[in-house]
Amino acid sequence: MELYEKLVNGEEKLSLVGLGYVGMPIAVAFGRKIKVIGYDLNAKKVEQYRAGFDPTREVGDDVIKQANVEFTSDETKLKEAKFHIVAVPTPVNDDHTPDLRPVEGASCTVGRNLTKGSIVVFESTVYPGVTEDICVPIMEKESGLKCGVDFKVGYSPERINPGDKVHRLETIVKIVSGMDEETLDQIAKVYELVVEAGVYRADSIKVAEAAKVIENSQRDINIAFMNELSIIFNKMGIDTKSVLEAAGTKWNFLKFFPGLVGGHCIGVDPYYLTYKAEEMGYHSQIILSGRRINDDMGRYVAENVVKNLIRADIAVKTARVAILGFTFKENCPDTRNTKVIDIVKELREYGIEPVIVDETADAQEAQRLYGVKLADRSEVKDLDALVIAVAHEEFSHMTREDIAGYFKPEHAKKVLVDIKGILDRKDYLTQDYIYWRL
Template sequence: MTTTISDTETRGDGQASDRHSVQTSDKGTTLRHTDDQSIREATICVVGLGYVGLPLAVGFAQSNYRVIGYDIDESTVEQLQAGVDTTGDLSDDSIQDGEISYTTSASQISEADYIIIAVPTPIDEDNQPDLSYIESAATTVGSKMNPGSTVILESTVYPGSTRDVLVPALEDASDLTAGEDFFVGYSPERATPGDEEHGLADVVKVVSGQNKKVLNDVATLYESVVDAGVHRAPSIEVAEACKVVENTQRDLNIAFVNELSMALERLDVDGQAVLEAAGTKWNFHDYRPGLVGGHCIPVDPYFFTYRSAQEGFEPELMQTSRKVNESVPDHVAELTIKALNECHKTLRESRVLVLGLSYKPGVGDIRSSKVEAVIDTLQEYEIDIEGFDPFVDDETIQEQFGIEAQERLSFEGVDAIMLATPHEEFEQLDLEAVSTELADDPALIDVTGALEEDAAAEAGFVYRRL
C-alpha cells in the first residue's frame, strides 16, 4: 500500500508541505526532493561510466553533489578509482574532483535519490535496436533502489522505450509502482567526444518526466549543472524522439552531399568547388562528404525507422540515406584503386599507408570507424595496408583492423597515402618533403579534402578525394 502527501496537503505536524511529498510503502518512508535546496543535498548514482555516464558523474560531483559511479566493468572501475580518465575526454585530475566514488557494488544504488542510467544501446547485425543493456540495468537498479527515487534514462532509444521497456523492468525488480513509489524521467544524452567546446555544461539539455511534477524536478536537477539551460519537453516520447531526429537529420544531409560528390565525379565536376559556390547563398547548409562512423549518426536512424515500421509506416528517405552513407567506404576504396592504377601500380604489390583510423578527428575511438570497411575492401585486392593514428595504440590497431601499425610515422617505400581521418596533426603535412620518401609516382587519397589539391599536385601526387 502506498500513500502520498501532495504539495498542498498538510503533514501530521500541522505544517504545510511546501513543494515536498512523502511516500510511504512496504520498503519504508522516503522524502521526495522537489525544492532547489533539497535537490542540492541529493545523492546521485550514475549507472554506466562510458563516454556519456562518466562526464555526467564528474559534472555533478564538480557541482558539489555526492555522486556514486556504478559500472559492471571491473577494469573500468579500477582505473577510475586510481584516478585515470578512461574516456580521454576529461582529465585524470577531474576524475577525483568532488565527492565521487566509483564502484561495482550494486548495493550502493540504494543510497541514491536520483539514478541516471547511461548504458549503451547498439544495433544488432540486422540493424535492429538492442535494448538489453537497458533491461539489465533497470533490473539491477530496481532491485536496489528505495521508494521515492527518481530514475532518469539518458540512453538513446526509440519513442516509447522508457514506458514500455524501462518502467516494466524497474517495477518487476522492485515490486514498486512507477508514479506512486518511484518516478521516471528521460533526458537524451548530447555528448560529443573530443569536442571541448560542447561539454555537459555547454549544451542545452532536453528533459522530460512522467508528469509535470517530475518534469520540474528533473529540470531543476539538470539546471544546476548545465549552464546552457534546459528545454522541458512536453512528454517523455517527445524527448526520446528528439534525440534520434537530431542525428537522423545529419545523416540525411551528409547522405545528400555524399551522393552529390559521387554524381559530380562522374560529370567531371569539382564537388568541393560546387559546395563552396553554393555556400555563398545565405540559407545554404554547409555539409561535406565523408565516412559516417561513430555511435550516433549511423545508429540513431535505425531506432526511428524500426519504431515507425512497427506502426506500419516505412520512412523511405531515412532508409535510403542510410544506404547511401553505408556505400561510401566502398567508394573510397574504389577511388584508391583508381588512383593506384593511374600511378601504374600493381595492386597486389602496392603499399598503402592509412593516416587516421578513428571515427572522427581528435578522438581515439575506433569501435565504430568506417575506415575499417575501406581497409577490408582494399585487402580483397591483396593490397598491403599499414596504419598510423596518434590517438590509438599500435596493438589496438593491429587487433581491430588486421593491419601493421606504424610505431613512428614513416613514408618510406609507400605507394599511396590515404588521409582517412584528418586529425589536426596531419593538416600541416609537408607534401613536398613527404613525396621524397615515397615510391615513384605516389597517390594521395584525401578522403575529406583536408589538404590542398594544388599543393599535392605540385609535390607529384595523383590526388583523389570525395
C-alpha cells in the first residue's frame, strides 16, 4: 500500500514543521482530512495554539480550537509521521545574502527523527538547488539514511498570502515536484486532498524552486517601476494614483501601485535568485535595480514628510509626528522586514521621534525586532504631521473630523502623508492641509 493510501486510511501521519503564517494554515487544512502533527520549536507559540489562540490571525481562534492537529514542540513526535512538510522562513542577512539557517535547522530536526519510507517536502522559498544540494545531505547525515533509497524528497512552494482571506491554500493552484515520478505522484495526491484549485506537476525540484523565486521577483520589479513613476510624477506635480487609474482603463495595463515593499517574500526572494546568479558569474541588472528602488522608499517618504513640514513653516527638529501602521502589509500582524522602520530611522536622523500606532501589529515582535514600543491611539494628538503608513481596515474608517482632531489646532497647514492613498484626496486638497501620497 502506498503512503498516500496509508495517510488517508489513518495508518500514517503527516507532520508540519514550522507553524507560522504559512505552516499553521497548512496544518489546519490537512487536519480536516488526515492525522497531523504540527511541530514548532517555539514552545510559547505551540501553547498558544493548544489554548485555541491564533497569534497569526490567519485562520482565527475558533478554527484553531477545533483544529484536528496535534500541536507540539517535542521534535521526537516527528518520528510518528511519514510525510513531512517543512515551512520555515528563509530570510536574508544584513548584506542581503540568503540566511539558510532556519531551513538548515529544520533539515537537522527532520533528519534526527526521520524513518525509512518517509517523504519530505520543502515549502520554504529558496534558490534552485537548495533542497537537493543543501537539505538532503543534512538529512542524510542526521538520519544515517540514504535519499532515494530510504526516503524521498520533493518541493512545493508556498503561495499563501498573509492577511488575504480570498487567496488561500485551498484556492490557489499548488506547484508540486518530486525527485522521481513515483514521489511526484505521491506528493501530488497528498496535496490534492486539500487544494481545491488543483496541483501543477513541475518537471523537477529545481524548476519548482525557480518558479517560486521568480513569482515574487516579478512582482517586486513591477512595484519598483510604480515607485519610480511616483518619484517622477511627484517632481512634475502630478498625482500618481490618478495617472495609474487613467492608464488602467486599457485592457492590458498591469495594475500595480507604488508602496513600501517589505515582508518575508517580495522584499527578500529576489536576493535569493540574484545570489545564486552571482555564484554562477552573472550580475543581475533589472532585479537588483528594482530592489534598490524599493529598499529606498522608506527614506524617500521620510524626506517628503520633512519637506512638507518646512513648507508648512513648522520646525522640523521639534515636530510631533505620528505614524499609523507598522506591519509590512495591511490587516496582518506580521512586522518582519517591515519598511515602515526605514521611515522611523530616517525621521530620527532629523531629530524626530515619531509616535507609532498599530493595533493590528504584534507589539511584542515589534519591540523584540526593532526596539519599537507601539503607542495607544489616544497618544495621537497635538500633531504637526500624520503619516498613514499601512492600509489597515481600522484606518480606512477615519473621517475628516477624526483626522483634523489629531493636529494642533493652531496650525494653518496640517501635514498629512497618506502613503497608500486610502483617503479621498479631494477632501484634503484644501488650504488647511498639505496632502501627499506616493
